[in-house]
Amino acid sequence: MKKILSLLILILFLVTSISAATWYFWRYRTHTTDCTSITDGRAGDLCYEEDDKVLYVCDTADGLCNSASEWKRLSLSNSSVLINDLCCNLGNFSVRPMLVIVYDDAVRATWTKAYPIHQEKGVPAVAAININGMEGPSGILPHQLREMQDAGWEIASHGLNHLAFYSTDLTQDANTGDTKLYIEYLSPIKVGYVYRVWDDNAGPENVTVTGTGSDDNGNYVTIENGLANSYQVSDGAVLKIHEDYAYKELYESKRILSEMDLRIGAFVYPYNSENPEARVWVSHFYRAACKGGDGRVSFPIGTDELYALPRKSFETDKLSDSELQNFLDTIATNNELGLLYGHANLSTLTEERIANTIDWARERGIKVVTLREALVHFATRRKLRSIEVNGVIGSSPDEVTVTDSGDANPASYTLTPSTSSVKLICNDADGCDIIMGEADVIDGTVVTIVNVSANVCNFSDTAGVSELAGDFVMGQNDTLSLVYVEDRWVEIGRSNN
Numbered sequence: 001m002k003k004i005l006s007l008l009i010l011i012l013f014l015v016t017s018i019s020a021a022t023w024y025f026w027r028y029r030t031h032t033t034d035c036t037s038i039t040d041g042r043a044g045d046l047c048y049e050e051d052d053k054v055l056y057v058c059d060t061a062d063g064l065c066n067s068a069s070e071w072k073r074l075s076l077s078n079s080s081v082l083i084n085d086l087c088c089n090l091g092n093f094s095v096r097p098m099l100v101i102v103y104d105d106a107v108r109a110t111w112t113k114a115y116p117i118h119q120e121k122g123v124p125a126v127a128a129i130n131i132n133g134m135e136g137p138s139g140i141l142p143h144q145l146r147e148m149q150d151a152g153w154e155i156a157s158h159g160l161n162h163l164a165f166y167s168t169d170l171t172q173d174a175n176t177g178d179t180k181l182y183i184e185y186l187s188p189i190k191v192g193y194v195y196r197v198w199d200d201n202a203g204p205e206n207v208t209v210t211g212t213g214s215d216d217n218g219n220y221v222t223i224e225n226g227l228a229n230s231y232q233v234s235d236g237a238v239l240k241i242h243e244d245y246a247y248k249e250l251y252e253s254k255r256i257l258s259e260m261d262l263r264i265g266a267f268v269y270p271y272n273s274e275n276p277e278a279r280v281w282v283s284h285f286y287r288a289a290c291k292g293g294d295g296r297v298s299f300p301i302g303t304d305e306l307y308a309l310p311r312k313s314f315e316t317d318k319l320s321d322s323e324l325q326n327f328l329d330t331i332a333t334n335n336e337l338g339l340l341y342g343h344a345n346l347s348t349l350t351e352e353r354i355a356n357t358i359d360w361a362r363e364r365g366i367k368v369v370t371l372r373e374a375l376v377h378f379a380t381r382r383k384l385r386s387i388e389v390n391g392v393i394g395s396s397p398d399e400v401t402v403t404d405s406g407d408a409n410p411a412s413y414t415l416t417p418s419t420s421s422v423k424l425i426c427n428d429a430d431g432c433d434i435i436m437g438e439a440d441v442i443d444g445t446v447v448t449i450v451n452v453s454a455n456v457c458n459f460s461d462t463a464g465v466s467e468l469a470g471d472f473v474m475g476q477n478d479t480l481s482l483v484y485v486e487d488r489w490v491e492i493g494r495s496n497n
Contacts, residue, residue: 041065097332097366098374101357102126102268102290102311102341104158106133109344111144114354119151121358123368128268128290128341130158131253138345142260149262154370156266157286160253164188164273165281167240170197171218173233177226183239186212186219187271194242197227199235206242243281250285251465258464258488265438265487266290266371268341272311279307283439284414285465287487288375290339295327297337299378303439309371311339314357315348325360332364337374397421402432402457410458417447424474426455431473433458436466436482436489445484446492451476464488 031038035047041058045065048055058065059072101118103110106129118125127148133139145155164187172182174197181197189195189212198204208224221239231237241249254264265287269278272292282289286307293310314324331338340357342349361368369377398419404427405411411428416437426432434457451457451474459480461468468491472480481492 036068036071038071039066041071047071096377097335097338097364098377099328099331099338099340099361099366099368100126100371100374101314101354101368102128102156102339102371103344104128104268104341105162105343105345106130106140106158107343107345108138108140108144111140111148112344113349113351114344115144115148115151115153117351117354118153118358121355121368123358124152124154124370124373125368126154126156126266126268126371128156128158129253129257130160130162130270131256132161133158145257145260145262152370154266154372155257155262155264156268156290156371157250157253157257157264158268159270160249160256161190162270163190163241163249164271165241165246165269165278166271166273166275167238170199170231170233170237170239174227174231174237176228176230179224179226180220180222181207181227181239182218182220184219186214186221188239188241188273189221190241190245193245195221195239195245196242197231197237197239199231199237201235202229202231205229207239243277246278246281247284250281254285254464255462263487264464274308279304282307284416284435284437287438287441288371290341290371295339296331296334297339297378298334299337306375307439309339311341313342314340314353315342315346316350316353317348321356324357328357328360328364328366332366337378338366339371397423399423399425401425402427402434404428405430415449416441417445417449420445420447422447422449424449424451424457425453426451426457427453429455431456431458433460435460438465438484438487438489441484443484443486446481447483448479448481449474450479467491469494 029045030048030050033049033051035049035056038047041047042064045058046055054073056071056073058070060070065071103114103125110127114125127145129140129145149155164185166188168183168185168188170181171184174181189209191209191211194206194208196204197207205228207227209221210224211222213220250267257264267282267286267289269289269291274289274291288309289307290309290311293312295310295312297309312327313319327338358368398417398421400415400422402411402413402425408430410431410433411426412433412435414435414437415422416439424434432455454476457474459466459468459472459474461471464487466489472494474480477497479495479497481494482489483492
């Protein structure tokens with residue numbers, strides 16, 4: 001016997017224990033006698049076993065349930081779980097080709113040139129905003145971004161100072177005591193930031209940049225103190241931003257944009273400077289990120305790929321009309337997601353090119369959307385229905401241990417819940433500063449956190465990341481409940497026990 005289901009919000013709650021390595025369409029299926037015999041399950045799939053009236057979930061790290069041990073029975077006590085036939089139709093979800101257009105840099109031309117054309121055509125886009133680019137007469141203004149957002153545009157972060165996250169090679173050998181380092185690129189450099197220098201045989205050591213310049217020998221940086229080691233070009237000597245300052249670029253840009261009442265969920269790498277280390281950095285604060293590439297995404301994709309979505313420039317000096325139309329033909333034929341980007345302040349991105357791109361996409365049945373809408377369409381973030389349960393829902397908690405920092409300061413830890421219940425153990429007598437992570441978190445995720453240790457856990461009320469009723473010093477057995485809303489964690493409640 002089957003029963004009509006309410007909308008699938010509770011299913012999201014039930015399956016937050018799934019750490020899916022691959023983004024698939026969520027599927028519901030049934031089996032007469034044995035769900036664990038299914039060998040083609042995808043991460044997050046649900047299976048209702050009809051004879052015993054129990055529900056299983058595919059819980060796997062490699063994206064595929066092909067053995068009985070990977071099908072986990074959901075803990076539903078004293079309940080009869082009755083599944084609606086409508087739920088089964090989720091597997092027939094229709095995919096259509098989509099196109100996302102991104103305008104890089106915080107230039108006012110995005111507002112004066114691109115925005116009116118998109119308004120006339122009735123389609124949105126994404127504006128990638130670096131905070132330092134908003135300064136001066138050519139920078140876009142906060143009220144303009146808010147109007148664009150209200151009109152359906154998505155605002156993404158493009159960093160605080162538009163710094164590249166890749167390493168830059170040393171172009172000359174550097175010796176112990178040197179305070180000037182010659183490097184290939186200045187794009188990753190911000191005066192006052194700390195960088196790491198190393199080669200195959202020495203380092204890394206931290207250096208603070210005090211200045212930049214160029215002379216007959218090339219680009220260079222000056223550093224605060226002389227080098228402790230020598231570094232050789234022949235040994236692959238490089239300079240790269242220290243991760244603490246990379247986090248500052250990522251965190252502060254999102255915080256500042258959020259304080260402008262902008263919803264920030266995605267990041268666009270300045271200079272398309274994606275790399276494996278940068279993906280990890282970005283995943284702490286954002287739900288997706290864009291780099292340079294061929295502009296085509298075929299789902300399903302791995303979680304790691306979500307932080308390296310390729311974009312293709314559609315400026316006229318980079319792509320001819322015929323090449324652009326061939327690109328759109330491919331997107332339409334393969335039902336793919338296409339990503340294009342440009343700089344509205346450049347003469348090579350004309351009003352005609354913007355208008356034609358939108359028209360050509362429509363002629364091919366490609367819907368022009370924001371990145372947020374595209375990911376909802378193609379991936380598991382799309383709205384699901386819920387299951388009605390008459391009983392108790394059990395959830396195995398994550399047990400997270402934060403180690404002692406050893407520096408007489410609170411230890412820092414980024415907490416990205418993989419279940420709806422988290423036990424925190426802080427092993428630092430100075431306390432633990434907890435930052436809520438957002439990698440792979442879906443809209444509507446609910447989590448309850450309890451500190452089971454004697455040391456305090458500190459949660460900050462941070463715009464755009466963790467919107468709390470106020471900073472929370474969590475003592476032993478205190479709890480904090482949060483829900484993820486679009487692009488940030490929002491407090492539901494807390495207890496001081």
